[in-house]
Amino acid sequence: MNPASILALTLMAGTPLLLAVTGELMVQKGGMINIALEAMMLMSAFTAALIATTSNSVTLGFVAGVAGGALIALAFGFMVITLGVDQIVSGTALNLLTLGITGVAYQQTRERFESGVPSVKPFAWASGIPIVERLDSTVLLAWVCVPCVAGFLLWRTRFGLRLRACGENSETIEHAGLPASNYRWSALAIEAFLAGIAGAYLSLSLSPGFAENMVAGRGFIALAIVIFGRWTLRGVLAGVLLFSLGSSIQFLLQANHHQISFHLFLVLPYLLTLAILVLSRAGTNAPAALGKRIA
């Protein structure tokens, strides 16, 4: 078990998680809990894999992934922002619906996946450099660009200030003559983009191909990390790093200890997330209007 491969694995395993966590942070700062993040990632993983195999283009796959995520975001936003339905209930229903849609669609298109899904190529210029040679541009995007842009957007711009105001007390925004729903829609659009890339990365790079329910709770883990990070950028970055470090060590241990049932290793990420939730004294520093409708 050498440190270089642990680091490379950590960065790769953390990529979809970090994208999803950043998206969810945006949305929660705006006052919404989006449990359908899991559905967004599942849908985008499927559409990305499907379009990538059909067109034989990874780029088109990513575009389709974002479109798939946006589809779920549209449904969630319609339920929650336009109609004012409860957020948790809507998210749960969308998770069910997406499991159904992807299950049926995958069954119908299964033979297209048999020849293999085109996957993201690691950096060509970096061959020979340890760690970096195994990474690709999505990893760079997730670990460098996205946190910087999201942090700037949320805490250094007028848009971010108003979005955070929606999350604390949407009435203040409405009283200032601004439509709170527009800010929530914008946050949702950003999340759809990020979750779409995260899902596409899952099915085009991390484990090329599609399998039913392949997101395996990463959306829920992302929600837990947002809480662990106490809705701060630094906190969620630390959470993602901690979590993906733990899961990459688990992965390497699993590869080296065949005598121990792999089912026991599979439990570890979820136990780790539970531990994170217990340790974080959840709820402190939460946006005050989190989970509430626009007044």
Next chain:
Amino acid sequence: MNRRIALTVGAAVCSLLVIAACGVLLGVHPATMLASCAGAFGSYYAVGETLVKSCPLLLLALAVIIAFRAGAWNIGGEGQLIVGAVAALCVAQALPEGPLAAILGLMAGAAAGAIWAGIAAALRVTRNAPEVLTTILLNFVAEHFLGFLINGPLQEGSGKYPESEAVAPLSWLMTLSSTRLHVGVVLAVVLAGAMHYFLFYSAAGLRIRAVGLNPRAARYVGIPVDRSIFGAMLASGALAGLAGSVELLGVTHRLFERFGGGLGYSGIAVALLAFLQPLAAIPSAIFFAGLARAAGELQRTAGISSAVALLGQGVAVLVALTLSAPRFSSLRVAKAPASRPVPHLGESS
């Protein structure tokens, strides 16, 4: 009340229409689709099978109802069902075979489910960890734990298959007449009636509903909020665990991979389509059980994934939610936002 019934039926019909549209889109002959409905309700045997399938759904829906009514988001029916089934199997196999083993197996299942939900409830009450997430995470833990058990300590004697030994036939739940219809179905219906009485005609039920509608107001009138939530979560887990033990002792008789098979999540759909009314959950459970049976039939005859049942569940719930949405309905019952259950992520309740 009548409006609610119209909404529910409308939503159910919509989900059927969407599934039919999917079928047409995928080139399934309408006659094949109609024939698959016969697989759900077409014969004495089919009706029996549908009722058998609706039994765990109803119990899981009751579990969801009591938790959601208390404002506790128990999404962990799946995990609680699995640990309930594991406990029931262990107890039934440890005891000499007979009805006593079955009864104690059911009780052990309920207890195990309550403990599993109790973990999430304790974390919510003491550490303010949102039960929405902890219950979901515990689902994954239970699933992989089951995988470990049936490939390890609980694997059947020959060690070839990823499943457990079967429970001895004398410890099975009694079946009614020639179908697989077991007494668990009767138990589930009785519990639905009991839940209705409890929620709407007892002081404890009123307290639970008050906590769910507005925890702050409930605290001001002296209701112990945390204890009510904890109690509701334990009852919820017990019902889900009971669903698992009923399914094990009444239908499958053994554990295997994917024992839960998403039943826990379907239970949420059943409860939501019934608008969290225990008695309405009975027809709702039968509807979704029929849908699942028809989907299974469609998979055999037309090669469409039985996941189409999940699609139907999602559509039914979304349509029901849309039609009853605060901004959509002209008869707005609850005007104040705080009078609907909202998660308490931010508040230290």
